[in-house]
Amino acid sequence: MGLFTELKDSISRATDRLFSEQEPKRIGIYGPPNAGKTTLANRIARDWTGDAVGAESHVPHETRRARRKENVEIERDGKTVTIDIVDTPGVTTKVDYEEFTDEMDEEDAIRRSREATEGVAEAMHWLREDVDGVIYVLDSAEDPITQVNTMLIGIVESRDLPVLIFANKTDLEESSVKRIEDAFPQHKTIPLSAKEGDNMDEVYDNIAEYFG
Amino acid sequence: MPKATNADDSDAPDGVQIDLISGERMAGMATMEKIRMILDGVHDGNIVILEEGLTPDEESRLIEVTMAEISPDEFNGIEIETYPKSETRDSSLLGRIMGSDETEAKLTVIGPANQIETLHKDETLISALVSRN
Numbered sequence: 001m002g003l004f005t006e007l008k009d010s011i012s013r014a015t016d017r018l019f020s021e022q023e024p025k026r027i028g029i030y031g032p033p034n035a036g037k038t039t040l041a042n043r044i045a046r047d048w049t050g051d052a053v054g055a056e057s058h059v060p061h062e063t064r065r066a067r068r069k070e071n072v073e074i075e076r077d078g079k080t081v082t083i084d085i086v087d088t089p090g091v092t093t094k095v096d097y098e099e100f101t102d103e104m105d106e107e108d109a110i111r112r113s114r115e116a117t118e119g120v121a122e123a124m125h126w127l128r129e130d131v132d133g134v135i136y137v138l139d140s141a142e143d144p145i146t147q148v149n150t151m152l153i154g155i156v157e158s159r160d161l162p163v164l165i166f167a168n169k170t171d172l173e174e175s176s177v178k179r180i181e182d183a184f185p186q187h188k189t190i191p192l193s194a195k196e197g198d199n200m201d202e203v204y205d206n207i208a209e210y211f212g
Numbered sequence: 213m214p215k216a217t218n219a220d221d222s223d224a225p226d227g228v229q230i231d232l233i234s235g236e237r238m239a240g241m242a243t244m245e246k247i248r249m250i251l252d253g254v255h256d257g258n259i260v261i262l263e264e265g266l267t268p269d270e271e272s273r274l275i276e277v278t279m280a281e282i283s284p285d286e287f288n289g290i291e292i293e294t295y296p297k298s299e300t301r302d303s304s305l306l307g308r309i310m311g312s313d314e315t316e317a318k319l320t321v322i323g324p325a326n327q328i329e330t331l332h333k334d335e336t337l338i339s340a341l342v343s344r345n
Contacts, residue, residue, distance in 0.1 A: 093289050094290060096288045117280070117282045120279045121279040121280060124273075146333075147291075147292050147333075150294065151292075151294075155268040158269065
């Protein structure tokens, strides 16, 4: 009887492992505010599921809650890779409601800043607990050597999560992909314009290779 | 262990207080004790300089606690600066097994976001402007 129970437990553990390995990996889309994370999440979701993930805006902190799009099936070379994409609020160490007062009244600006701080905390929590890989999105028209980028890449590395760096907004004249490659030479950088849909084939090839 | 003093009483000189905190002082502290010490200093308008910085996990919790304490017109958050990762740092598997990452000590400067502004930063230099508010 004991042997039978042990055998049953062993089969059950193996089955659990088998199924857990088949669960889609949760890939967090991280980066500073206004890097184009939601534009990218929407591009991926629309290309493979037909739906969008969230609203896009030029005003920082438009995304103030982490949003998961489940079971995004990406087909590459006859194989299908299934992932959940988690669009996260832009990470920062400071939020000043006066940044928003040009776009909205003071009450709305204060509410937006409060929600933004909660969103950043939520994004950090997801990073520590709930993502299996990271797409780090940077605006290639901006200097990548900032404290937030340095810290976040360091946190991702300390957790041994697979990471791809996406140099977004290559459609802008001031874009410099090399500046990002030089800043983070230890990681693969892929240029793209999520807004224009430029270089998405290379984006999907790499997502399938890194996170499949 | 003595507490870092605050320069916010009326007899205090009109200036910016800088607390330079040694690695030795931080070594025996729990993560939340470190974060509390940093944020208490920053709330008082001080510039906190850590000789050996924080671990990535501590940095992530510092961001989280800072966000919880931001309050309109009172506290806008922190400015924090450390040197970016060097290309030559040993991040190989062997290096990690040997613990070379553990010994990576990064001088870290933290201050109130409305008082400290980074002017320039590269792998070997951080230049910042500190104002009295």
